[in-house]
Amino acid sequence: MKTVLIKCGGSVIDELSPSFFTSLKELEKEGYHLLFVHGGGPDINALLELYQVPREFENGLRKTTAETMEIVEMVLAGKTNRTLAAKLTSHGFNAFGVNGSDGGFLQANIIDQEKLGFVGDIIKVKTDVISMLLNGRYTPVITPIATTASGVKLNINADFAAAAIANNLQVDHCIFVTDVQGIIINGELVPQLSKQEIESYIHTGLITGGMIPKVRSAVDVIEKGLQSVRIVSGKEVFFSQSKWVGTEIIAKEGILR
Ligand SMILES: Nc1ncnc2c1ncn2[C@@H]1O[C@H](COP(=O)(O)OP(=O)(O)OP(=O)(O)O)[C@@H](O)[C@H]1O
Ligand SMILES: [Mg+2]
Structure with a gap:
């Protein structure tokens, strides 16, 4: 089965353009099955503000107290997942919401409790759930919350979750x-970037904030052997006539594909 994993940033879910969905349709026409992982930064920030819970980031990762975690789950599973699933459904996809914390689907370890609180790094993905859905011609829409071995729920940066899956x-x-x-x-816009270039741009402060976990996740995926990893806009066409638009992450500098 040919598959494309699409991590959809919370930054753009409310602004996905008709041309984004046209690109999805083109992928489907080429025989790809799609699965989605979503973020939810802006929605989470809005509810934290409403509840007057302060927010703090460390290298693009959200510091997550027990109180923040409750809000993160409410927003991601209760709002953002629902919004993306509904949009996909209205464009003819058989969207099916999946909670990373159910059935041991996403399992994680705490990264650094003192620095980040309830933020995890995925150590195991039970892919059978996703295979089942894809085989049934459903389009999984995954919420990036994981559980530890003892059942504690952890907030996973959606880019990290996407890379692990x-x-x-x-x-x-x-x-x-x-x-x-x-x-x-x-x-x-830089059409291609290697790990070395990425690390130097992070070092010189030209890649910052939420782009840091994203490029690091992209590099992780390339290093684990996947051939095609891209960062694209949800406001424009990103795939048309078998051609991609955006930034491609490449294994080594200077190798053009
Ligand atoms: N060099 C860069 N090029 C492009 N964007 C950059 C760069 N450095 C930092 N950014 C920022 O990264 C942001 C995208 O990451 P962000 O985490 O905000 O969104 P997201 O991952 O799509 O959404 P979410 O985190 O809600 O899933 C851009 O909006 C931009 O402000
Ligand atoms: Mg982000």
Whole structure:
């Protein structure tokens, strides 16, 4: 089965353009089965604000107290997942919401309790759930919450979750959809970037905030052997006539595909 994993940023779910869905249809026409992982940054921030819970980030990762975690789950599972699933359904996809914390689907360890609180790194993905859904011609829409071995729920950066799922399922393409065209350096979209270039741009402060976990996840996927990893915009066409738009992450500098 040919598969494409699409991580849809919370930054862009409310702004997905008709041309984004046209790109999805083109992928389907080429025989790909789609699965989605979603983020939810802006929705989470809005509810934290309403509840007057302060927010804090460390290298693009959200510090998550027990109180924050409750809000994260409410928003991701109760709102963002529902919004994306409904949009996909209205465009003819058989969307099916999946909670990472159910049935041991996403299992994780705490990264650094002191620094980040209830934030995890995925150690195991039970891919059978996803295979079952894909075989039934459903389009899984995955919420990035995981559980520890003892059942504690952890907030997983959606880019990390997408990378772990892409690696475990060995998808054909992994795409990070966000609110910018790709990686922009000095005002210009960069069509291809290697790990070395990425690390130097993080070091010099040209890649910042939420783009850091995204590029690191993209590099992780490339290093685990997946051939096609891209960062694209959800506001524009990202795939048309078998051609991709956005930034492609490549294994080594200077190798053009
Ligand atoms: N060099 C860069 N090129 C492009 N965007 C960058 C760069 N450095 C930092 N960014 C920021 O990264 C943001 C995208 O990451 P962000 O985490 O905000 O969104 P997302 O991952 O799509 O959504 P969510 O985190 O809700 O899933 C862009 O909106 C931009 O502000
Ligand atoms: Mg993000």
